[in-house]
Amino acid sequence: xxxxxxxxxxxxxxxxxxxxxxxxxxxxxxxxxxxxxxxxxxxxxxxxxxxxxxxxxxxxxxxxxxxxxxxxxxxxxxxxxxxxxxxxxxxxxxxxxxxxxxxxxxxxxxxxxxxxxxxxxxxxxxxxxxxxxxxxxxxxxxxxxxxxxxxxx
Numbered sequence: 001x002x003x004x005x006x007x008x009x010x011x012x013x014x015x016x017x018x019x020x021x022x023x024x025x026x027x028x029x030x031x032x033x034x035x036x037x038x039x040x041x042x043x044x045x046x047x048x049x050x051x052x053x054x055x056x057x058x059x060x061x062x063x064x065x066x067x068x069x070x071x072x073x074x075x076x077x078x079x080x081x082x083x084x085x086x087x088x089x090x091x092x093x094x095x096x097x098x099x100x101x102x103x104x105x106x107x108x109x110x111x112x113x114x115x116x117x118x119x120x121x122x123x124x125x126x127x128x129x130x131x132x133x134x135x136x137x138x139x140x141x142x143x144x145x146x147x148x149x150x151x152x153x
Contacts, residue, residue: 060092
């Protein structure tokens with residue numbers, strides 16, 4: 001059953017609630033890497049409607065909680081850049097042990113974890129599907145959990 005105001009839509013790999021769209025990152029197929037965008041595009045957080053502002057926190061929390069349950073990463077980064085696409089959107093990026101080890105092998109000089117550097121490296125390095133990682137299957141599990149959650153937004 002879909003919560004009031006939340007609707008899984010026919011478009012593959014998308015979940016929408018009343019205010020936000022949640023979908024896998026199209027340019028970096030890391031399982032569980034989600035993009036959360038307002039349904040009404042804006043170029044600044046200040047331009048979000050009051051209803052969208054009120055729903056933003058709950059939407060990000062529900063999506064993060066779902067990533068943690070499905071993917072089980074060490075951390076989930078939340079970032080807003082809006083550089084490539086000028087409209088506001090949030091990156092929910094699951095930092096797994098595997099990604100951190102891959103980064104550390106490629107950059108042994110980096111002895112401290114830098115989330116922005118790691119995320120940038122992953123986005124530049126993994127632009128095509130990774131053998132053995134099932135992004136679509138992971139998102140189906142995420143969508144199922146989101147659909148049964150409380151995020152009406």
